[in-house]
Amino acid sequence: MKQRQVLQGNTIVAKAAIAAGCDFFAGYPITPSSEIAQFMSMEMPRLGYDFIQMEDEISSLGACIGASLAGKKAMTATSGPGFSLMQEHLGLAVMAEIPIVIVNVMRGGPSTGMPTKPSQSDIMQTRWGTHGDHPIIVVYPAFASQLFSETIRAFNLSEKFWNPVIILLDEVIAKAREDIALPRKKDLNIYWEKTKQIEDLNIYDREIGQNPPRVDFFKKYPIHIDSLEHDKHGWPTTDPKIVDKMQTLRMQKIYNYLDEIITHEEYYLDDAEIMVFSFGISARSSLAAVEMAREQGIKVGLFQALTIWPFPKLLLREKFKKIKKILVVEMNMGQTIYEIERTATDDVERQALLRANGVPFTPTEVLEAIKRFKK
Amino acid sequence: MSRYEIRYGAVGGQGLLTAGALLVNIAVTKENKYAVESPTYTASVRGGATKVDIIISDKRILFPQANAIDFFVCTEQKPFDLYKERLKDDAIVIIDTHLVKEVGNPRNWKLMRIPLVYETKKQLGNIVLTSVVTLALTQKITGIIGYRNMVDYVREWAPQDYIDLNLKAIEVGRELIK
Amino acid sequence: MRDYERYIRYRTFPTPWCPGCGDGIILKAIAMAFSELKIQPQDIVVVAGIGCSGRLPTFFNTNTLHTTHGRALTFATGIKLAKPDKTVVVISGDGDALAIGGNHLIHAARRNIGIKMILINNGIYGMTGGQVSPLTPQKFITETTPYGNIEPKFDTVNLLKASKASFVARETVNRPIPLKQVIKKSFQHKGFSVVEVISNCHINLGRKNNMKDPIAMSRWIADKTVTQAQFEKIPVQEQNTKYPVGIFVEDKERLEYTELYYKHIVPTTQAETIKANSTAKRQKK
Numbered sequence: 001m002k003q004r005q006v007l008q009g010n011t012i013v014a015k016a017a018i019a020a021g022c023d024f025f026a027g028y029p030i031t032p033s034s035e036i037a038q039f040m041s042m043e044m045p046r047l048g049y050d051f052i053q054m055e056d057e058i059s060s061l062g063a064c065i066g067a068s069l070a071g072k073k074a075m076t077a078t079s080g081p082g083f084s085l086m087q088e089h090l091g092l093a094v095m096a097e098i099p100i101v102i103v104n105v106m107r108g109g110p111s112t113g114m115p116t117k118p119s120q121s122d123i124m125q126t127r128w129g130t131h132g133d134h135p136i137i138v139v140y141p142a143f144a145s146q147l148f149s150e151t152i153r154a155f156n157l158s159e160k161f162w163n164p165v166i167i168l169l170d171e172v173i174a175k176a177r178e179d180i181a182l183p184r185k186k187d188l189n190i191y192w193e194k195t196k197q198i199e200d201l202n203i204y205d206r207e208i209g210q211n212p213p214r215v216d217f218f219k220k221y222p223i224h225i226d227s228l229e230h231d232k233h234g235w236p237t238t239d240p241k242i243v244d245k246m247q248t249l250r251m252q253k254i255y256n257y258l259d260e261i262i263t264h265e266e267y268y269l270d271d272a273e274i275m276v277f278s279f280g281i282s283a284r285s286s287l288a289a290v291e292m293a294r295e296q297g298i299k300v301g302l303f304q305a306l307t308i309w310p311f312p313k314l315l316l317r318e319k320f321k322k323i324k325k326i327l328v329v330e331m332n333m334g335q336t337i338y339e340i341e342r343t344a345t346d347d348v349e350r351q352a353l354l355r356a357n358g359v360p361f362t363p364t365e366v367l368e369a370i371k372r373f374k375k
Numbered sequence: 376m377s378r379y380e381i382r383y384g385a386v387g388g389q390g391l392l393t394a395g396a397l398l399v400n401i402a403v404t405k406e407n408k409y410a411v412e413s414p415t416y417t418a419s420v421r422g423g424a425t426k427v428d429i430i431i432s433d434k435r436i437l438f439p440q441a442n443a444i445d446f447f448v449c450t451e452q453k454p455f456d457l458y459k460e461r462l463k464d465d466a467i468v469i470i471d472t473h474l475v476k477e478v479g480n481p482r483n484w485k486l487m488r489i490p491l492v493y494e495t496k497k498q499l500g501n502i503v504l505t506s507v508v509t510l511a512l513t514q515k516i517t518g519i520i521g522y523r524n525m526v527d528y529v530r531e532w533a534p535q536d537y538i539d540l541n542l543k544a545i546e547v548g549r550e551l552i553k
Numbered sequence: 554m555r556d557y558e559r560y561i562r563y564r565t566f567p568t569p570w571c572p573g574c575g576d577g578i579i580l581k582a583i584a585m586a587f588s589e590l591k592i593q594p595q596d597i598v599v600v601a602g603i604g605c606s607g608r609l610p611t612f613f614n615t616n617t618l619h620t621t622h623g624r625a626l627t628f629a630t631g632i633k634l635a636k637p638d639k640t641v642v643v644i645s646g647d648g649d650a651l652a653i654g655g656n657h658l659i660h661a662a663r664r665n666i667g668i669k670m671i672l673i674n675n676g677i678y679g680m681t682g683g684q685v686s687p688l689t690p691q692k693f694i695t696e697t698t699p700y701g702n703i704e705p706k707f708d709t710v711n712l713l714k715a716s717k718a719s720f721v722a723r724e725t726v727n728r729p730i731p732l733k734q735v736i737k738k739s740f741q742h743k744g745f746s747v748v749e750v751i752s753n754c755h756i757n758l759g760r761k762n763n764m765k766d767p768i769a770m771s772r773w774i775a776d777k778t779v780t781q782a783q784f785e786k787i788p789v790q791e792q793n794t795k796y797p798v799g800i801f802v803e804d805k806e807r808l809e810y811t812e813l814y815y816k817h818i819v820p821t822t823q824a825e826t827i828k829a830n831s832t833a834k835r836q837k838k
């Protein structure tokens with residue numbers, strides 16, 4: 001039997017990162033994510049890996065990108081205000097196609113907001129925070145076991161698709177100490193991309209839809225990496241034809257693999273008349289509410305999004321063929337509800353339970369919303 | 376027992392986070408139950424009002440914070456005022472005799488006043504041990520974890536030189552609610 | 554082909570710089586330093602931010618990284634920590650290093666991480682068309698100081714000294730041989746090194762200040778260049794208009810950051826872990 005133990009959410013993520021092969025961490029202290037950096041500062045040197053506390057979040061992500069280019073699996077962790085600072089380099093990681101994992105433990109915003117209170121209001125920022133069109137992968141675990149598995153998945157996805165992956169966490173879950181049975185090392189599925197040995201500068205030379213290979217500095221052939229729009233050699237260009245191709249390459253490497261990227265959990269949806277759509281702490285309240293409602297004979301189920309970007313549009317559309325009522329539960333003033341609006345067909349009734357005052361919905365509150373919706 | 380909710384309210388530095396962590400660890404590692412500890416804290420760690428919710432259950436815990444509290448221990452007025460919401464009508468409520476004066480409407484609570492902080496300081500010399508004292512009285516009143524398991528765990532957890540002091544703290548806690 | 558040309562990526566020519574720009578001299582001086590020190594191109598990474606200086610790395614036939622404005626040092630820090638045995642060079646302009654990237658500069662200096670920085674000071678934002686920079690001399694006319702610059706410039710050397718930099722030097726593009734020598738010396742230094750290179754931007758700074766060709770600007774630079782001994786004798790109120798050259802700080806004693814991390818922190822923690830594990834095992838028995 002696997003050994004059950006009590007770990008804080010932040011610690012679970014840090015442990016999972018190391019299990020996924022993370023050997024470089026750069027960060028800057030910020031509530032409520034600091035425990036990740038603290039854990040890493042203890043563990044990384046013990047393993048012969050790198051830890052550095054940088055002068056701000058901009059430099060933290062910069063250092064991670066540098067390390068990633070030097071062949072490391074790098075991660076940083078932050079919260080809203082720090083994540084805002086990171087947008088600059090998030091864009092660079094997308095543009096230059098550099099694998100990197102960023103943890104954002106959300107807190108009340110905007111600005112410095114409520115540092116010690118939970119919120120789910122950075123969802124749109126993770127999608128559109130950095131300027132320019134770009135693909136992004138965002139995973140959003142809720143239960144202790146998911147914190148571990150989704151962190152592993154985040155590293156695998158970033159390594160495979162050569163793209164930054166963001167892990168969104170709720171303050172409540174990151175700070176809670178919870179029981180978890182950590183998987184054994186041999187049961188883990190860790191993805192390592194072999195470094196491609198190249199003979200020329202043509203590091204971005206591939207067909208649309210193909211996964212990019214990993215290229216590192218300090219191999220036989222010296223390479224060039226650029227934050228400017230570039231051609232197949234990484235060389236700056238503004239030639240519209242080449243730009244078209246490069247933009248499509250970057251988008252399609254994600255959008256051709258949606259089945260592989262998008263994951264979710266569903267509960268009691270088979271015969272449901274109402275579907276609750278939620279994630280993170282709100283999904284946990286919602287699941288408790290769904291179970292209470294089922295005891296009262298209400299046919300309701302839960303769709304828990306584990307991958308929030310790319311948005312699980314096709315999966316939801318499949319559900320909407322049968323389920324005609326959807327209740328979105330999120331701790332913000334309305335974000336994924338707009339995505340649902342774009343996804344749902346006209347015959348689907350939509351409601352949202354929204355709140356961003358730092359207090360998570362209790363199961364009772366969600367249950368009441370379900371009951372109101374049913375009427 | 377399907378879901379039992381405990382809340383400790385205090386000011387930072389009184390060690391109630393530790394009490395919660397101990398309780399959760401004992402429930403998980405010694406009794407193979409599901410348990411979670413959710414802290415809520417204000418900006419300053421020391422001196423600010425804090426609470427910690429502990430949920431213990433035989434089933435996987437969905438909502439990790441308290442929703443209908445069965446057992447509440449509070450050692451200061453400010454956290455009492457802030458965190459007494461969500462108590463069940465018949466909750467067991469333990470407050471510090473000297474530090475919580477205003478109770479308001481006690482509904483159907485089983486209310487107990489004990490000199491928790493004063494006795495800890497007097498008998499053990501350090502209010503950090505409020506944590507173990509609180510753990511012991513929680514165990515005795517609620518029976519949510521076994522006495523033997525508690526003693527075993529505290530013995531393993533405490534640093535070598537402080538085992539006896541911590542075991543004494545358990546006794547102090549049990550004495551307080553005679 | 555001369556050996557230093559191995560370090561130049563001719564296929565990416567022509568450069569975007571204006572005719573007569575000092576950046577070409579700096580490019581060659583750095584390539585010659587690489588060559589004379591016999592560092593292999595694949596063991597070097599040249600990192601830069603934004604600006605005319607930001608385009609320099611792309612012309613090196615080494616690993617090269619063109620990044621965001623002012624942040625080159627942060628990427629370089631990650632690379633150096635990940636691969637301490639590699640040569641990590643940062644090329645930066647005055648706006649890049651001292652305005653938007655000022656914070657990164659002082660912290661890299663404080664950490665003493667073994668990055669070799671070449672700070673090209675042309676006193677202007679060239680690529681954006683000639684706006685005032687933190688190193689533009691006072692009273693100079695720029696696109697954003699049409700009535701003359703009222704802000705004093707940074708004293709780069711003393712700023713870096715105060716930030717505990719372990720190698721600080723200054724040279725000018727007027728003196729390519731001493732420039733190459735001092736760059737070479739900075740590359741041999743273990744900790745964080747900065748070589749400030751006074752360069753000319755006759756197009757965006759010179760033209761508005763009666764120095765419209767490279768010769769005029771180079772005369773101006775020559776006029777402002779003094780030795781450190783000469784500098785001492787200048788009245789304090791005039792010192793800010795002169796550029797003393799040479800090496801100002803060379804502290805060989807101070808340990809470099811990655812050396813401290815890998816030779817001190819890592820082995821110590823590992824030894825402690827082994828000790829703790831064996832104690833735990835013994836106790837179990």
